[in-house]
Amino acid sequence: MSQPFAADTETDYEDPLDLMDEIDQLRREKDATILAHFYVDGEIQDIADFTGDSLKLARDATRVTTSTIVFCGVHFMGESAKIMNPEKTVLIPDPLAGCSLAESCQADELKAFQDGLRADGRRFETVAYINTSAAVKSLCDWIVTSGNAQEIIDRIPADREILFVPDRHLGRYLSEVTGRPMILWPGSCMVHEIFSVQDLLRARRSNPGSQVIAHPECPQNILELSDFVGGTEKMRRHVMSTAEPTTFLVATEATMIHALQKSAPQHTFIPVPGIMTSSGETCACNRCPHMERNTLQKVRNCLRDGQPEIVWQDYYEAARAVLEKSLLQ
Numbered sequence: 001m002s003q004p005f006a007a008d009t010e011t012d013y014e015d016p017l018d019l020m021d022e023i024d025q026l027r028r029e030k031d032a033t034i035l036a037h038f039y040v041d042g043e044i045q046d047i048a049d050f051t052g053d054s055l056k057l058a059r060d061a062t063r064v065t066t067s068t069i070v071f072c073g074v075h076f077m078g079e080s081a082k083i084m085n086p087e088k089t090v091l092i093p094d095p096l097a098g099c100s101l102a103e104s105c106q107a108d109e110l111k112a113f114q115d116g117l118r119a120d121g122r123r124f125e126t127v128a129y130i131n132t133s134a135a136v137k138s139l140c141d142w143i144v145t146s147g148n149a150q151e152i153i154d155r156i157p158a159d160r161e162i163l164f165v166p167d168r169h170l171g172r173y174l175s176e177v178t179g180r181p182m183i184l185w186p187g188s189c190m191v192h193e194i195f196s197v198q199d200l201l202r203a204r205r206s207n208p209g210s211q212v213i214a215h216p217e218c219p220q221n222i223l224e225l226s227d228f229v230g231g232t233e234k235m236r237r238h239v240m241s242t243a244e245p246t247t248f249l250v251a252t253e254a255t256m257i258h259a260l261q262k263s264a265p266q267h268t269f270i271p272v273p274g275i276m277t278s279s280g281e282t283c284a285c286n287r288c289p290h291m292e293r294n295t296l297q298k299v300r301n302c303l304r305d306g307q308p309e310i311v312w313q314d315y316y317e318a319a320r321a322v323l324e325k326s327l328l329q
């Protein structure tokens, strides 16, 4: 479901160190906890109380004891934090920070597709990747992240079909590793879709002995060239468990390198380049334009102003039941 977003405002340059001090003071005054996804700017990760991937942050959100949560990420993540904490105020720095993957599966289209399958007598369970709106989550049986997908899929009875939404690349990968055929929704992430195989091969040639680590949202041709496939938290654990200094070519949103470098400073991390869809040219790294909308200024502003706020919606109750059963049990 598209959100009725208000336009954000750009303001003049402010010193990052002053902004960090101001945020720290406001965080105490407003009784707030800051959560930041691995894909937001490193300086925001540095001031956050919790950092992580979607699964870790959804779980962290249930442990917050302050009355306010500031969620630095994209809209569906703020929604999940609100769903798990109905009594808390959940603020997001920029309501225009959406997600191309979540947008590729709209609730009304999913409902029509599910109704069609049921009319044909198909028995299925719907598994949604966490990168979906709350309206879509409310129509599903399970919510997965790249960190827990395999374990959840193993819980689905073998006599049921699986409808997997919205990421066709992650769905194909999970189908391969679990051996379960899946009906795949044709969605994809604009960041992971555009990695360049040619540039990955070139980077491997220029960095002998390097390892390619890739997110399962990447297309099959990138995963086939990878030495390790896993979500962001698994990636972080993988590089931490590698003692020998190594060059890693990283095929996921480029800001992830900040968290990897902090966790395992003995290694060298190089972002795998993507291809700009507008011009066909290769860009130096792959940034998510939605995650990039989070800035220190906007974190300060939302703490100071108490908005933009994620407001409770009726369908959050159904989404909550699915999220709790999937992520907390």
Ligand code: SF4
Pocket (backbone or CB within 6 Å): 039, 074, 098, 099, 100, 101, 102, 131, 189, 190, 191, 192, 253, 288, 289, 290, 291
């Ligand atoms: S990197 Fe892709 S999946 Fe993640 S928030 Fe950005 S558009 Fe969505």
